Amino acid sequence: MKRIAVVEDEPLMREELSLMLRKAGYETIEISEFNHVTKQLEEISPDLVVLDLNLPRVSGFQICREIKGRSPFPVLVLTSRDQMKDELHALELGADEYLTKPCRRERLLARVSNVLKRYEGRANLLEGPGFLLDRQTYTLYINNSSTVLPKNQGKLLETFLARSDRTAAKDELCTALWGTTEFIDENALQVNLTRLKKTMAGLGMKQKIIPVRGVGYRLENEEEPDWGKDMFRNKEDP
Amino acid sequence: MKRIAVVEDEPLMREELSLMLRKAGYETIEISEFNHVTKQLEEISPDLVVLDLNLPRVSGFQICREIKGRSPFPVLVLTSRDQMKDELHALELGADEYLTKPCRRERLLARVSNVLKRYEGRANLLEGPGFLLDRQTYTLYINNSSTVLPKNQGKLLETFLARSDRTAAKDELCTALWGTTEFIDENALQVNLTRLKKTMAGLGMKQKIIPVRGVGYRLENEEEPDWGKDMFRNKEDP
DNA sequence: CAAAACCTTTCATGAGCTGTAACTGTTTTC
DNA sequence: GAAAACAGTTACAGCTCATGAAAGGTTTTG
Numbered sequence: 001m002k003r004i005a006v007v008e009d010e011p012l013m014r015e016e017l018s019l020m021l022r023k024a025g026y027e028t029i030e031i032s033e034f035n036h037v038t039k040q041l042e043e044i045s046p047d048l049v050v051l052d053l054n055l056p057r058v059s060g061f062q063i064c065r066e067i068k069g070r071s072p073f074p075v076l077v078l079t080s081r082d083q084m085k086d087e088l089h090a091l092e093l094g095a096d097e098y099l100t101k102p103c104r105r106e107r108l109l110a111r112v113s114n115v116l117k118r119y120e121g122r123a124n125l126l127e128g129p130g131f132l133l134d135r136q137t138y139t140l141y142i143n144n145s146s147t148v149l150p151k152n153q154g155k156l157l158e159t160f161l162a163r164s165d166r167t168a169a170k171d172e173l174c175t176a177l178w179g180t181t182e183f184i185d186e187n188a189l190q191v192n193l194t195r196l197k198k199t200m201a202g203l204g205m206k207q208k209i210i211p212v213r214g215v216g217y218r219l220e221n222e223e224e225p226d227w228g229k230d231m232f233r234n235k236e237d238p
Numbered sequence: 239m240k241r242i243a244v245v246e247d248e249p250l251m252r253e254e255l256s257l258m259l260r261k262a263g264y265e266t267i268e269i270s271e272f273n274h275v276t277k278q279l280e281e282i283s284p285d286l287v288v289l290d291l292n293l294p295r296v297s298g299f300q301i302c303r304e305i306k307g308r309s310p311f312p313v314l315v316l317t318s319r320d321q322m323k324d325e326l327h328a329l330e331l332g333a334d335e336y337l338t339k340p341c342r343r344e345r346l347l348a349r350v351s352n353v354l355k356r357y358e359g360r361a362n363l364l365e366g367p368g369f370l371l372d373r374q375t376y377t378l379y380i381n382n383s384s385t386v387l388p389k390n391q392g393k394l395l396e397t398f399l400a401r402s403d404r405t406a407a408k409d410e411l412c413t414a415l416w417g418t419t420e421f422i423d424e425n426a427l428q429v430n431l432t433r434l435k436k437t438m439a440g441l442g443m444k445q446k447i448i449p450v451r452g453v454g455y456r457l458e459n460e461e462e463p464d465w466g467k468d469m470f471r472n473k474e475d476p
Numbered sequence: 477c478a479a480a481a482c483c484t485t486t487c488a489t490g491a492g493c494t495g496t497a498a499c500t501g502t503t504t505t506c
Numbered sequence: 507g508a509a510a511a512c513a514g515t516t517a518c519a520g521c522t523c524a525t526g527a528a529a530g531g532t533t534t535t536g
Contacts, residue, residue, distance in 0.1 A: 088344055091352045106326055114329045118356075124384060132358075137386045139377040146362060148375045148386050150493055188495055190514060195493090197514095211513065213503080388524055424482090426526055432484060433524090449482065451534080483532065494521080502513070 002116055003027045005046040007037060007063070008078070009055050013101070017050065024109050034058045038066045046073055048116055051095075053079035053086060061093060068094035072125050072135075074115050126161045129207060129221045133157055142203055152177055153196040160209075160219035169216040193217065240354055241265045243284040245275060245301070246316070247293050251339070255288065255316075262347050272296045276304045284311055286354055289333075291317035291324055299331060306332035310363050310373075312353050364399050367445060367459045371395055380441055390415055391434040398447075398457035407454035431455065 004026045008014040011032075018028040029044050031037060034055050041049060049067060053060035060077070067075055074096040079086055087098050096118070097111050124135040131142035138154025140147050149157065159168050159176040174180070174189055197209055208220050242264045246252040249270075256266040267282055269275060272293050279287060287305060291298035298315070305313055312334040317324050325336050334356070335349050362373040369380035376392025378385050387395065397406050397414040406414075412422045415430065435447055446458050 088348045091348045094355070095352075096356065110326045110329045114333075117332070118334065120379075120382070124382075134377065134384050136384045137375075137377050139372065139375050139384070139386065141358075144358070144362075146372050146374045146377070148377065152494075185495075186512090187497080187514095191495075191516095194514060194516095213512075390525075423526075425528080428483060429485095429526070435483095451481070477536105479535090481532105481534075483530105485530085486528085488527090489525085491524085492522090494519100496518085496520105498515105498517090500513100500515070502511100504511075505509090506507105 001025065001027050002047040003029060003044070004048045004050060004112070005029045005031055005041055005044055006050050007031045007034070007055070008050070008052040009034065010052075013052075020105055020108065021050075021112070024112075026112075034063075037063050038071070041067065041073070042071060047119070048112065049073060049075045050112075051075055051077050053077060061089060064093045064095055068127065072127060074119050076111060076115055126158065128157075128161050128219075131205065131207075133161060140203070142205060145203075147199075147203060149199065150195070152192045153199055156192060156196050157219075160217075165218070166220070167212060167216065167218040171216075173216060239263065239265050240285040241267060241282070242286045242288060242350070243267045243269055243279055243282055244288050245269045245272070245293070246288070246290040247272065248290075251290075258343055258346065259288075259350070262350075264350075272301075275301050276309070279305065279311070280309060285357070286350065287311060287313045288350075289313055289315050291315060299327060302331045302333055306365065310365060312357050314349060314353055364396065366395070366399050366457075369443065369445075371399060378441070380443060383441075385437075385441060387437065388433070390430045391437055394430060394434050395457075398455075403456070404458070405450060405454065405456040409454075411454065 004021050006014055006017050006021070006028055008017060008030075009032070014030050014032065018030050021028045029046060031040055033040070034057065037058070051060060051064060051067075055063075060079075064075055064077060067073070075094070076097040076099065077095040078099050078101055080101050087100075091098060096115050099108060099111060125141075126133045126135055131140060133140050133149075133154070135158060138149040138151060138158070140149050140154075140157070155176045156173060159173055160166050163172075168176075170186070170189060173193075174185075177189070177192065193209060200207065200209075206221070209217050210220055212218050242259050244252055244255050244259070244266055246255060246268075247270070252268050252270065256268050259266045267284060269278055271278070272295065275296070289298060289302060289305075293301075298317075302313055302315060305311070313332070314335040314337065315333040316337050316339055318339050325338075329336060334353050337346060337349060363379075364371045364373055369378060371378055371387075371392070373396060376387040376389060376396070378387050378392075378395070393414045394411060397411055398404050401410075408424070408427060409422060411431075412418070412427055415427065431447060438445065438447075444459070447455050448458050450456050
C-alpha cells in the first residue's frame, strides 16, 4: 500500500485530506509540526508528499526545494491561494504536481494516482545536482544518457548524495564500501575515488570530488567553493 | 534544443502554440495529419508531445494510449473542453500533464518545462507493459525495483518492445544480438532466451515469452492472447 | 511414434571489476 | 625549505560473471 504524507497546518483540512486518501486505499501520515519537515519525511520515507504551501512560520517553497534537492519522493503542491505566481514558483522548484484547493475529490485522487504511477519503479532514484542515481543498480542518468556505474563507484556517489552537505568522512565512505570502519584501507578508498572521478569526467559531469583535509571528501557543484562553513574551524588555545 | 510535437487540428491554435513554444526556445513540429499520428511521432522522436484531445475523426484518447504504450516520450494533453471526465480519462491513460485552453502563456510554458525536466535523462526509457527498460544500460524497472540486465537479455527484450505487436522473428532477434542474420546460431539464441525468461521469472514478471512456431517469439502479457487490439486494425488496408 | 522444433544444463573462455602494492605529487608544519 | 602527513596515480593479478559451444532433454505436430 502506498504511503502519503500530508503536510498541512489547518486541522480540518488535514483531516479531510487524510480521510479522502485513506478511503481511496492509501496509507496516510499527517504532519503537523513544521520545523523539521524534511527530516520527518526522510524517516517516514513516503511514496508521495502532499504539501500545503502556506504553512505558519515556514516557507512551503523552501520545504519543496529541500525535498526535491535531497529525497527521491514526489511532491504534490496544494494551495488555497489561486495565484499564478505560486504555481509557477512551485513548478520551478521541481514540484511534480500543483493543485489549488478547494478541489474536487476526483481531481485530487486522479492527480495523486497519476504522480504515483509516474514514479512507479523510480522510487530508488536519488536526485543529485544535475543527475539521477539509481540506488539499486547504480545506473547514473545525466545529459540524456545513462551508464551503469561499477558497484563501488556507485556506493561512493550514493554516500555523497545521502549526506545533506555532500560531505562524507573517510570512514563513512569505507563503511559504505566494505561495511566496516575497523581496518580502513585508505589506499583502496583512494583508488576507488580516482576511478569514480575518471568515470565522472568521462561523462562530462561538472561536479567535482574535492578533498576535505583530515576529514574526507565533498561532492561539489562546478567551481563554487562553499567555504562558508570554515568560519567554525577549530582554533587551538591562545 | 528540445523538440516538441504539436498535435492540434485548428490551424490558428496550432500556429499560436507553435509560435509560443518557439519563442520560448523550443523547436516545434506541427502535425496536421491525424491518421498515423503515432507513426509520425516515432519518426520525429520528439522530447514532448502536446496533444489536443478533440481531433477530427480520431480519438485523442486513443492516440494518447498508443503513445504511452509504445514510445518513451511524455505527453501533455490539451483540450478546450473543460470537463472533469476528460481530465480524469487522460490522466488514467498515462498523460503526463493536462491543461485546458485557453490557458495563460506562463502556465503552459511552466508545465512544459516541468514535464521536460522530469523526463531529463529518461529519454531512453522504453515503456513495456508494466515495466520500463533503459535502452542504453538495459536497466529494467519493475515493481519498485530495478535490475541491470546482461547485454544480450536487454537486447532481446528491447527487440520485443520495438515491434508494435511484440512479436519478433528469429532472424530479427539474431540481428539484434550479433548484427548479422547470415549464419544464425539458433542454439545461442535459445540459450539467451532461456536466460531472459529465467531473469524475468525471477523478477516476478507476469509477461511471458512464448514461441510462435516456425516464426519466432512473442512477448505476451500474462495469459491474454493480446488480440484485442485488432479492433483498431487499419481500415485502409486492402 | 517419429521427426521437427523447441528448451535446458554444463563448461571453458574472456571481459571487466577489484584490492594490493609501489610510486609520484601536494600541502602542512616547524 | 625540509620533513612529514596527506592525497593521487598506475600496474598487475585474482576473481566474478556474461557468453557461446556442446550435448542431451522435452514438446509439438502429423
